[in-house]
Amino acid sequence: MIRVTNLYKRYHNFNRDSDWVLRNVNLEIPTNISVGLVGRNGAGKSTLLRLIAGMDSPEKGEIIRDCKVSWPIGLSGGFQGSMTGRQNVKFVARVHGDEKELDRVISFVQDFAEIGDAFDEPVKTYSSGMKARLAFGLSLAFDFDVYLSDEATAVGDREFRKKAEKAFKDRVGQSSLIIVSHSEGIMRELCQAGIWINAGEAVWFDDITDAIKAYHGSLN
C-alpha cells in the first residue's frame, strides 16, 4: 500500500516559486491494483510519479511506501551515458543489493532487451527505443511490488510493446503498476483504477474508464 497524505509540491526556479503543482493530494493506492494517471501535459502526473518513487521531496505532507517500489521506468534518466549497457545494469543490480544474482540479472536484461552487441556500447550511443528496451528489461529483473512507468513503452516498436505488455500481464497478481501514458489503449488494458490530475488536485476513480471520461469531459 502506498499512502499519500496532504501532499503539496511546487518547484523553485531561480528567485521565484512556481504555483503549486500538486495541492493537498490524498491517496491510498492498494498494492494489488494497477493505476493509470491521466491529465493534460504539465498537470503534474510525472511529478506525482517522481514523488512516489522518492526521487523528489514534497513541500508538505508525506508518502508512506510499505512495499518495494521501482524507480520510474521512463525514456531518460537512470542511465549514465558514458557507461555501457552492461555496466549500467551491473550498477543498478549492485545498488539493489543483488551482488549474488548479478549474472542472472545481466543475462535476463540482455535477453529481454534484445539489443545485441550494443549491450556493450556506451548508453549515449543508444537510440531512445534501445534505451527504453534496456530500462524496461532492467526493471523487470527485480521483483518489485509496484512498478512505476512514465511512458516507458511509448518509443518502443510494435513487437517490443507487445512483449512489455505481456511481461506485465504475466505479473498481475504479484505486482502492480502505476503508469503515466497518453496511450489510452494501454491504460485500459493494464489498469483497473485511475487517477485524474486536474489543477493540482488528484481525483481517484475505481474504474480507469471513468477517469479517462472525466479527463475527456474537462477538455470539451
Added chain:
Amino acid sequence: MRTRTSWQVTRSVWHAMFMREAISRTMADRMAWFWMLAEPAAMIIIMVMVRTVAVGGSAKVSGADFIPWMIVGLFGFQLFRENMMRSIGAIDANKALFAYRQVKPIDTIFIRCYLEGLLKTFIFILFILAGSLVDVDLIPVEPLVALFNWLSIWLLGLGVGSVLSAVSSLIPEVGRIVRLVSFPLLIISGVLFPLNIIPHNLQQYLMLNPIAHGLELLRVDFFSSYRPVPGVSATYLWFWILPLNSLGLMLNLKFQMRLKAQ
C-alpha cells in the same frame, strides 16, 4: 518481501558506486593509467626546473634534500587538491544515478575521494620505491605517523570537497573560483618554496592555511633532521578537518533534494 536496513542499502550503494567510479577512472581512455604515473612525474620535473632556474639552487631547505622535500609536498598537495576538485564535479557527473532513490549526493563524494585516496597512495608508494632505486631517499623515518598525517590531509580534502561540492552545485560560480585559486594555493602552501624563507610578519598569515600545516607535518615524518616552520601543529590541522567535514555533511543533508534535482 525482504527489506534491507539503511546501512545495508548504503553499503550496496557504496560498492556499486566504487566499481563504477573505479572503472571510469582507470579505463576511461587507454592512456588513463599512463597519465596517472606520467602526470606527477612531469609535474616534479617542471617544478624542479622552475625552482633551479628561478632560484638557482641557492635557497636551501634546512635538513632535507630539495627534490625529495618537494616530491613529498607535491604528493601531499595533490592528494588534497584531487579530493577537492573531484568532489566538485562528483554530483554533476552522477546526476543520472539519482534516479535510484538509494543513491545520495554525498555517496558520490565519499566514493570519489576514497578512490582518489587509494590511487594517490598507490602511486606515491610506487614513487617512493622507484626513488630508493635511484638513490633519492624517500623512505619515511616515521612510517606510521606519516600514514596518519597522509590520512589527515586526505580528510582535509574530503572536508573541503564536501563543502564545496554542495556550495558549487547551488552557486556554480564557486567552482570556477576554486579552479582559479588552485595554483596560487600550491605556492602559498609551501610546496615549491620553504615557508621558512618568508619574513616572519608574512609567514604568520600564511600559516593560517591548514594545508601548509599538513604538508610540514608530513615532511617531518619523512626526513629525520628536517626543521619545520615554527608553529606547525596537528591540533590546528584537525581544528579545520572536523568542522569542515561536519559542515559538509550538514550542507549535504540540508540541500539533498536540491542537489539531486539540479
